Amino acid sequence: MSLELVKVEMKVNGKNIYRNVAPSMRLADFLRDELHLIGTKKGCNAGECGTCSVLINGVLKKSCLIPVIKVNHCEVVTIEGIGIDGLSIIQKSFMKVGAVQCGYCTPGMIMAATAILKANRNPDRAEIRRGLGGNICRCTGYAKIIEAIELARDVLNQNKTPDCLEPAVPTDTSKIIGSCTERVDAKGKVTGALEYAADMVMPRMLHIHLIRSKEVHAEIVSIDYSRALEQPGVETVLTSDDVPGQDGIGVYYHDQPVLAKSKVRFYGEPVVAIVAETLDEAQAAAAFVEITYKKLPVVSSVAEAMAGKAVVHEDHPDNLVCSTTIVKGNVEEGFCKSHVIVEQDYATQCVEHAYLETEAGLAYLDPDGVLVVKSCDQDITHHRMLLSKILNMPINKVRVIMTPVGGGFGGKEDMIYQGILAIAALKTKRPVKLVFSREDSMVGSAKRHPVLIHHKIGLSKDGRIQAIEITMDADGGAYCLSTKGTVAKAAILGAGPYEIENVKVLSRGHYTNNTPSGAMRTFGVLQPTFAIESTMDICSERLGIDPIELRLRNAVKDGSLTHTQQVLGRVSYSRTLQECARLSSWESGPSWVRGSERKDVRRDQIATPYIPGSEFKALEALALCNSRFRYGRGVGTGWYGIGRCATVDKAGAFVEIDDGGTAMVLTGVTEIGEGILTVLTQIVADELGIYPEDVTIGDNDTARVPEAAHAGASRQSYMIGNAVMNACRDVKAKFIREIADYWNVDPSSIRMRNRRIYVEGHGHYDLPLAEAVDICKKIRGIVPLGAGTYTAHHEGLDQTTGKGNPWQAYVFGSQVAEVAVDTYTGEVHVLGIWAAHDVGRAINPRGVEGQIEGGAVQSVGQAIMENFELSGGVPSNKSFAKYILPTCVDVPEFHSTLVEERDPFSPLGAKGIGEPAPLPTVPAVINAIYDAVGVRITQLPATPEKILNAMAEQGFNVF
Ligand code: FES
Numbered sequence: 025m026s027l028e029l030v031k032v033e034m035k036v037n038g039k040n041i042y043r044n045v046a047p048s049m050r051l052a053d054f055l056r057d058e059l060h061l062i063g064t065k066k067g068c069n070a071g072e073c074g075t076c077s078v079l080i081n082g083v084l085k086k087s088c089l090i091p092v093i094k095v096n097h098c099e100v101v102t103i104e105g106i107g108i109d110g111l112s113i114i115q116k117s118f119m120k121v122g123a124v125q126c127g128y129c130t131p132g133m134i135m136a137a138t139a140i141l142k143a144n145r146n147p148d149r150a151e152i153r154r155g156l157g158g159n160i161c162r163c164t165g166y167a168k169i170i171e172a173i174e175l176a177r178d179v180l181n182q183n184k185t186p187d188c189l190e191p192a193v194p195t196d197t198s199k200i201i202g203s204c205t206e207r208v209d210a211k212g213k214v215t216g217a218l219e220y221a222a223d224m225v226m227p228r229m230l231h232i233h234l235i236r237s238k239e240v241h242a243e244i245v246s247i248d249y250s251r252a253l254e255q256p257g258v259e260t261v262l263t264s265d266d267v268p269g270q271d272g273i274g275v276y277y278h279d280q281p282v283l284a285k286s287k288v289r290f291y292g293e294p295v296v297a298i299v300a301e302t303l304d305e306a307q308a309a310a311a312f313v314e315i316t317y318k319k320l321p322v323v324s325s326v327a328e329a330m331a332g333k334a335v336v337h338e339d340h341p342d343n344l345v346c347s348t349t350i351v352k353g354n355v356e357e358g359f360c361k362s363h364v365i366v367e368q369d370y371a372t373q374c375v376e377h378a379y380l381e382t383e384a385g386l387a388y389l390d391p392d393g394v395l396v397v398k399s400c401d402q403d404i405t406h407h408r409m410l411l412s413k414i415l416n417m418p419i420n421k422v423r424v425i426m427t428p429v430g431g432g433f434g435g436k437e438d439m440i441y442q443g444i445l446a447i448a449a450l451k452t453k454r455p456v457k458l459v460f461s462r463e464d465s466m467v468g469s470a471k472r473h474p475v476l477i478h479h480k481i482g483l484s485k486d487g488r489i490q491a492i493e494i495t496m497d498a499d500g501g502a503y504c505l506s507t508k509g510t511v512a513k514a515a516i517l518g519a520g521p522y523e524i525e526n527v528k529v530l531s532r533g534h535y536t537n538n539t540p541s542g543a544m545r546t547f548g549v550l551q552p553t554f555a556i557e558s559t560m561d562i563c564s565e566r567l568g569i570d571p572i573e574l575r576l577r578n579a580v581k582d583g584s585l586t587h588t589q590q591v592l593g594r595v596s597y598s599r600t601l602q603e604c605a606r607l608s609s610w611e612s613g614p615s616w617v618r619g620s621e622r623k624d625v626r627r628d629q630i631a632t633p634y635i636p637g638s639e640f641k642a643l644e645a646l647a648l649c650n651s652r653f654r655y656g657r658g659v660g661t662g663w664y665g666i667g668r669c670a671t672v673d674k675a676g677a678f679v680e681i682d683d684g685g686t687a688m689v690l691t692g693v694t695e696i697g698e699g700i701l702t703v704l705t706q707i708v709a710d711e712l713g714i715y716p717e718d719v720t721i722g723d724n725d726t727a728r729v730p731e732a733a734h735a736g737a738s739r740q741s742y743m744i745g746n747a748v749m750n751a752c753r754d755v756k757a758k759f760i761r762e763i764a765d766y767w768n769v770d771p772s773s774i775r776m777r778n779r780r781i782y783v784e785g786h787g788h789y790d791l792p793l794a795e796a797v798d799i800c801k802k803i804r805g806i807v808p809l810g811a812g813t814y815t816a817h818h819e820g821l822d823q824t825t826g827k828g829n830p831w832q833a834y835v836f837g838s839q840v841a842e843v844a845v846d847t848y849t850g851e852v853h854v855l856g857i858w859a860a861h862d863v864g865r866a867i868n869p870r871g872v873e874g875q876i877e878g879g880a881v882q883s884v885g886q887a888i889m890e891n892f893e894l895s896g897g898v899p900s901n902k903s904f905a906k907y908i909l910p911t912c913v914d915v916p917e918f919h920s921t922l923v924e925e926r927d928p929f930s931p932l933g934a935k936g937i938g939e940p941a942p943l944p945t946v947p948a949v950i951n952a953i954y955d956a957v958g959v960r961i962t963q964l965p966a967t968p969e970k971i972l973n974a975m976a977e978q979g980f981n982v983f
């Protein structure tokens with residue numbers, strides 16, 4: 025029975041709108057689907073993320089919650105209605121301070137900021153935090169968003185002049201590297217104009233609804249979809265029988281079928297895809313699909329996997345996905361020489377990526393029979409290869425185009441839905457779209473591996489590590505995805521950036537029936553880093569040595585041998601520690617509970633930053649702080665290998681010096697919010713002597729750009745940056761040769777700078793670049809084109825000892841965290857982070873800072889709140905209402921500094937920061953909690969309950 029349409033009228037962005045709508049239609053859908061105002065996003069469709077924020081009669085509202093009929097006769101302002109005559113002050117402020125990364129939260133944030141400043145022209149930081157409390161950002165760590173609103177406030181109040189919002193224009197192109205060039209993709213993000221995958225529409229487009237398994241482990245006895253096919257609007261129904269080629273997806277092993285085949289291995293595994301004219305029709309038809317399962321025993325933990333409770337994959341009867349062993353020296357001898365031996369177990373939890381943009385894509389057959397898939401994808405080259413096998417089509421008949429990625433953090437490396445889209449498009453010969461709901465995304469996508477870790481470490485009296493033995497068992501979940509790589513990386517880096525003669529590491533990944541684990545920022549390294557940095561703190565206490573001093577005594581240095589017996593080149597680790605200690609005014613002393621006496625914590629700062637529930641006047645807040653809160657500081661460090669691990673890594677690029685003295689760059693770069701497009705723009709501008717606005721970077725499209733591989737392993741600045749630089753040098757050499765010939769001068773005397781080409785010291789030979797391009801093309805007959813590649817030579821590891829050179833570039837970082845622990849509730853407030861990271865060479869320091877802040881806040885989440893909970897393989901927190909993420913009120917004050925130890929192997933000198941940034945934060949916070957209240961949390965996250973229970977066990981009494 026179809027419901028009668030209801031007439032609504034309203035003013036949207038100043039225009040009168042009249043429509044007939046279904047009474048159940050939500051405002052967000054009305055704005056997006058009826059009015060095509062795509063700046064209003066739907067990150068959760070449940071009122072929990074704020075990406076759909078709009079103003080209704082001047083008040084901030086979440087449009088996904090509001091039936092459109094309730095907005096009848098109201099005035100609605102969306103992001104498209106902000107700054108109609110140019111960018112608003114708030115939009116400019118967001119761009120100016122670098123408050124935009126992936127951009128998916130940005131329209132909602134700008135709407136919230138507009139509401140904050142509308143309500144109060146002069147909000148303080150606490151009010152700003154409160155005003156943003158309903159909006160989630162997973163990328164920025166909120167610090168720059170707060171800074172942007174403060175800047176906008178100051179301009180609005182005329183405490184600052186509007187010209188401070190204008191982008192800094194470089195006057196000298198030779199100074200572009202190292203400058204805070206404004207993001208090249210910011211405008212589309214602050215205006216909401218950038219089209220993400222879920223925003224795409226095509227004529228005759230069909231929609232997919234996936235039926236996911238509610239069983240955790242079961243045989244599929246039968247699937248009957250005959251009645252579904254008869255339902256209105258249904259075009260076709262897909263099962264695994266529809267896969268025309270090799271049915272397998274995955275990063276290392278292709279062990280996951282496109283749609284569940286003969287059995288399901290996890291709750292939420294897609295089994296049937298219904299393809300219909302509308303999503304509503306596809307969803308309605310789901311009720312007419314009958315799937316019969318035969319339950320199988322569920323393997324819900326690593327212990328059950330090892331005990332062989334059931335077999336998850338028949339070709340892995342021991343449920344072991346993979347293992348990596350590292351052996352160096354003789355640990356038994358090392359333990360014999362030790363003065364102190366510490367043994368400790370740790371456990372880390374399952375963590376959700378929580379990118380604000382859910383998985384989405386669109387596929388179609390083009391008129392020439394090429395199957396095109398457009399999706400928010402971190403690895404289009406690999407996915408094209410997988411698709412060609414799945415579809416049984418030649419690789420050049422498959423084309424993958426990356427759409428803007430609204431956050432990835434490793435989670436969009438897995439091709440978990442593009443195969444379904446492609447098969448649907450092939451079968452129906454029509455464009456087909458699939459957008460994951462938030463629940464789809466949470467149950468269907470990979471998580472950070474939970475890992476059980478055992479440590480045995482021996483040290484001499486003076487704190488030198490004599491031996492370390494580590495066992496790690498990771499829960500890989502139902503399919504391999506990236507488990508093989510994360511397990512290896514955990515093994516290689518798990519013993520920390522320390523010189524240790526005797527090392528033994530066993531790192532294993534296991535199949536279970538839990539949600540698959542996969543790549544997530546740090547790629548397996550965060551878990552062992554939490555463990556080793558906690559162990560170092562325990563050792564510091566046992567030996568009575570300051571934790572920073574203990575780390576410095578054991579620190580790897582130039583020429584040190586790593587655990588895989590690689591000789592390190594230039595090592596910045598100690599510098600990051602020393603810088604961090606300096607920046608935080610670290611008061612040295614051993615790491616026992618001394619928060620109450622240490623001088624470096626700032627006990628009066630609890631009132632700001634804002635702590636929920638502490639809306640007092642300063643004096644009352646201070647009294648509360650002194651009686652109830654305990655303060656502490658902790659240090660954590662980390663190291664990371666840049667690029668693909670223990671295998672050759674490569675990237676390619678083309679650069680053309682184009683008409684008008686501009687440049688066109690083609691490379692398989694994947695912007696997932698980290699700012700790589702801006703970094704590449706700066707590199708090109710610097711190399712060719714032009715300005716950032718002269719550079720155009722083509723879309724990432726397998727039919728148009730050379731391969732540059734995936735976004736991950738913090739490899740893009742390093743690998744693609746060097747490839748682009750080499751392409752620039754190639755085209756520049758060719759171009760200069762032509763102009764030198766034309767001028768009859770020595771090519772080595774020619775320079776390119778500030779949009780000119782000239783011979784140093786000869787005014788006669790000096791032309792605008794645009795004219796020189798004309799000469800090159802029209803007189804010399806040459807199109808100035810360059811190509812560049814870059815290869816990082818990484819070695820595979822010896823199978824038994826793990827010996828080898830897994831990376832050519834390593835980075836290091838250190839952080840100090842300061843916390844206040846509420847002894848009444850057990851809640852932890854992270855008040856400050858002092859960070860020092862080596863980035864090789866900071867191409868864009870503001871971008872690097874944003875990565876550090878964003879990474880650290882993600883780790884604050886992992887340290888104290890986030891946990892994707894599964895019981896018997898069934899997830900219990902499948903929404904943002906139940907999966908708790910850091911919000912604006914959880915953000916510490918940041919103080920960061922960069923250590924620039926240029927990479928000797930790369931012409932660019934830059935390394936990477938995206939994945940190393942979050943590494944030190946978790947242990948720094950956990951060690952700070954210990955410093956504050958004497959409770960050592962070894963099982964993440966450090967929830968209030970765990971802290972209170974542990975305090976009670978220790979007889980901690982605050983009263
Ligand atoms: S989409 Fe409305 S709050 Fe998330």
Ligand code: FES
Nearest residue numbers: 126129161162163
């Ligand atoms: S920039 Fe906020 S979610 Fe990505």
